[in-house]
Amino acid sequence: MWQSLTEQRKPSWTLFKVKAEVEAKRLSTLNLISTFSTLTLTSTLSSLMSVAIKIENISKQYRLGLVGTGTLSHDLRRWWHLVRGKEDPYLKIGEVNDRSTKGTSEYVWALKDINFEVQQGEVLGIIGKNGAGKSTLLKILSKVTAPTTGSISYQGRIASLLEVGTGFNPELTGRENLYLNGAILGMRKLEIDRKFDEIVDFSGCERYIDTPTKRYSSGMTVRLGFAVAAFLEPEILVVDEVLAVGDAEFQKKAIGKMQDVSRKDGRTVLFVSHNMETISKLCRNTILLSNGTIELNGNTPEVISKYLNANESENKLIFENSAKSGAKPLIINKVLIYDKENNELFSNCSELIIEIDYSVFKIEKNTRIVLSIINSSGIEIFSVSDYYVEKPYKETGSYKAIIKIPPRILSKGTHFVRLRVDIPRDRVITEPYDYISFTINNIVFEQIGDRALNEPTGIIHLPVDWNIKEI
Secondary structure, eight states, X not given: OHHHHHHHHHHHHHHHHHHHHHHHHHXXXXXXXXXXXXXXXXXXXXXXXXXXXXXXXXXXEEEOSSSSSOOHHHHHHHHHHHHTTOOOGGGGOOEEOOTTSOOSOSEEEEEEEXXXXXXXXXXXXXXXXXXXXXXXXXXXXXXXXXXXXXEEEEOSOEEEEOSTTTTOOTTSBHHHHHHHHHHHTTOOHHHHHHHHHHHHHHHTOGGGTTSBGGGXXXXXXXXXXXXXXXXXXXXXXXXXXXXGGSOHHHHHHHHHHHHHHHHTTOOEEEEEOSOHHHHHHHOSEEEEEETTEEEEEEEHHHHHHHHHTTTTTSOOOEEEOSOOOOSSSEEEEEEEEEOTTOOSSEETTSOXXXXXXXXXXSOOTTOEEEEEEEETTSOEEEEEESTTSOOOOSSSEEEEEEXXXXXXXXOSEEEEEEEEEEETTTEEEEEEEEEEEEEEEEOOOOEXXXXXXXXXXXXXXXXXXXXOOOO
């Protein structure tokens, strides 16, 4: 009796075990699917979160000529297309933004079809000639102006330092401007209070913090402006070439700070500069803009090499300025380089002569011309100025400076003559610009007996007096 009952229950127990195994497999499958979905979602979110800025098809069109809305007929035509939901008819016309040529259209594309992404914590360099579209791009990112077409998506707050005094009210004191900028960035007063001492200490303007900024020099304004932008903890920091106004000590501090906010705090920095040495130290990736378009986007050494060697095949041995007058106290009219044999490709055994023709329209104390020689890697080989040179002019007029570079100094390759006009610790009158380029094509070096020395290495060659005597 008991045996038969037990036998009758066996099938039910077996069936229960089978159902339990099926359910366990189903739950295991569901857990696997759930885990895979979670991992996929996490990976997707992580990918999205790592992109700080995404720019898609950004273009910016300007109309040349007088500031205004243009002719009534153009405005009416644009409005008529707008109300019918059609594309702006003037987006179909326009020329490439080449500032060196005269165009036929009154519309120009300052930027055209710009696409790139910036990762969180990345310091991205942006380089290019004057008028390439660098400042326009940063103004669009900073919402100073709107793009004509395209879209920008970003994560976090953007703080920008585009020009000397950007975001500062000259009638307000440094302290008041600091709190004003913080409020614009969406920070509370307590947050600004917590950072206040650090900002003032970094800027080095403590003595003048309660003085209206209209009495600040351009260098002091840049110091305080950068300190405010960097220390108020924006997720994205946008810096134009404005740092060139500051002195060497502050530039070094500012570059160090940008490295810190990127590496330690994971914040994103977009940095525009004509100083290739700074770009190479600070940025892993760089964008080269040319006539409003991206010519190259890649690792910094490759981009810098392309930028500096763009005109290597045709050296620009002379520069002439068509503007012979202006509001600046000093204007460079002509820059010329040559050797005594008038060669186009120079040898390092020749003395090089650089002539600078310039006009002085206003005598300002301590105004100086700074000349730098830059190699093809963007490294400043040496820099000289006329600061301690006795100047013959006591009044306005035209003058010529003659600078001689001794032989056996420069290495083989392309070099650039960069000039700037400034008043030390006050302001930059003319931004640094590569006026001319030249090539050292032949290196002449000594021989010992019949064994030729290898071609010397290094970025500069110095003649030395090497004597040997018996002791």
